[in-house]
Amino acid sequence: MxxxxxxxxxxxxxxxxxxxxxxxxxxxxxxxxxxxxxxxxxxxxxxxxxxxxxxxxxxxxxxxxxxxxxxxxxxxxxxxxxxxxxxxxxxxxxxxxxxxxxxxxxxxxxxxxxxxxxxxxxxxxxxxxLSHQIKGCGDKVLPYLLDEYNNCYHTLIISPPRCGKTTLLRDVIRQLSNGDEKRPGMTIGVVDERSEIGACYMGIPQNDLGIRTDVLDCCPKAKGMLMLIRSMSPRVIAVDEVGSGEDIDAIEYVMNCGCKLIATVHGNSIEDIKSKPILGKLVEEKLFERYILLSNAKGVGHLEDVYDANGNRI
Structure with a gap:
């Protein structure tokens, strides 16, 4: 159909x-x-x-x-x-x-x-x-998310509303999960609190999130991250729209467990995130190693800038 x-x-x-x-x-x-x-x-x-x-x-x-x-x-x-x-x-x-x-x-x-x-x-x-999946939209950012050994960086995708952050996250998950001829695939755990990443219907993702991805649907992010760490042994956990105090506590737990994290947040810049009382703590402590900034300056999903943990443009 x-x-x-x-x-x-x-x-x-x-x-x-x-x-x-x-x-x-x-x-x-x-x-x-x-x-x-x-x-x-x-x-x-x-x-x-x-x-x-x-x-x-x-x-x-x-x-x-x-x-x-x-x-x-x-x-x-x-x-x-x-x-x-x-x-x-x-x-x-x-x-x-x-x-x-x-x-x-x-x-x-x-x-x-x-x-x-x-x-x-x-x-x-x-x-x-409507659910839209744009395969390949993660191509432009993927090289920034991996080190020379193809290990994933802790990454925060920053974007104003309707600028494609969830669409980008979805494709990054798919590509990391599948791998390619140059890099092996990774086990990914997705906490999909609002069914927007995988768009699960009767427990089955309607979007392609890759062959090594496990999805915890309709579960609060903080609880879901801990559940995935304990039960599914992911190398990477992906979540959409973090921001609460519980989210931040769970993020720190995930990072301390040796699992990599890719998350999104509403914002216009790193300075905008620093000004948020809860998220600002993670930025100041340099827990995220990559910041991906999106805008709609040249269309939805435009890659505006990429920064390292120190806030330096890459």
Whole structure:
């Protein structure tokens, strides 16, 4: 099943018909947003567009199709295969991963139990984020991540939102895991807290993360890193969007165990990371040996700079 078909089948019949007639290049389609009594919006090639009732993509909302409550309900029925109960654990997390690795974010009324989210009901807002894998996008940074003996450096990928850090991380994992004729593959452990790296569906990664990669899906990063160290003996652990105090404690533990770490973080520069109370400690202690800075100055995923542990440009 191609990307178009696997995506369209999750929508209500009316929305499915409308969207099928829009002339999308599905490799450029990033998000589809549904809000009750709100316009149908897509993020396409990094720009926001509205979809009209006659399947046109426009820049102004005057003619946009307005989403009805029953269309949200019908869409959720297709997303969950008519069994929302079966996805109770995923709903607690606020998203469901579907075939193809696409992630469906959901928001409504939170049901709390002992101040913890038990479920979400009256779902009224849906954001479908399409999974895109760009094989080879890690080619430009991989030489900076390995020493002369093909050992991996502790690496932090710094990037503003929507500049390709997760896409880059995914391809770096794949390449390190597979190896090539010049270097052996490595055992990689991935903690995929929000199912964005591997995009697992029923426990199986929908994205290619390489033949020596183990994925711990929907697990908090800090707990997941410790679990992988104890159970899977990885040479490298990869995580996305670190930042909490628990994350930092786990990162230090991983590094002290002799395992290499590749992580990403939101930011615009090393100085930006230094200014963060928790992450700044790791920078000052020079625990990371490589910093990869991305931007969208020349398109998503542009490699802006590479720095060593001392903050010197390489």
């Amino acid at each position: 191609n990307k178009k078909d696997e995506l369209l089948k999750i929508f209500s019949l009316k929305l499915r018909t409308m969207l099928s007639k829009v002339e999308f290049n599905y490799d450029k389609l990033q998000e589809i947003r549904l809000r009750v009594n709100g316009p149908l919006i897509v993020i396409y090639d990094n720009k926001e567009f509205f979809i009209t009732g006659d399947s046109r993509m426009v820049e102004k909302d005057e003619d946009a199709y307005i989403i009805l409550k029953n269309e949200i309900r019908e869409t959720m029925e297709y997303i969950s295969n008519f069994s929302l109960y079966a996805f109770e654990e995923e709903i607690k997390q606020g998203f469901i991963t579907i075939t193809g690795g696409h992630r469906v974010g959901i928001v409504g009324k939170a049901v709390l139990d002992d101040n913890k989210i038990k479920s979400i009901k009256h779902i009224s807002f849906i954001n479908i984020r």
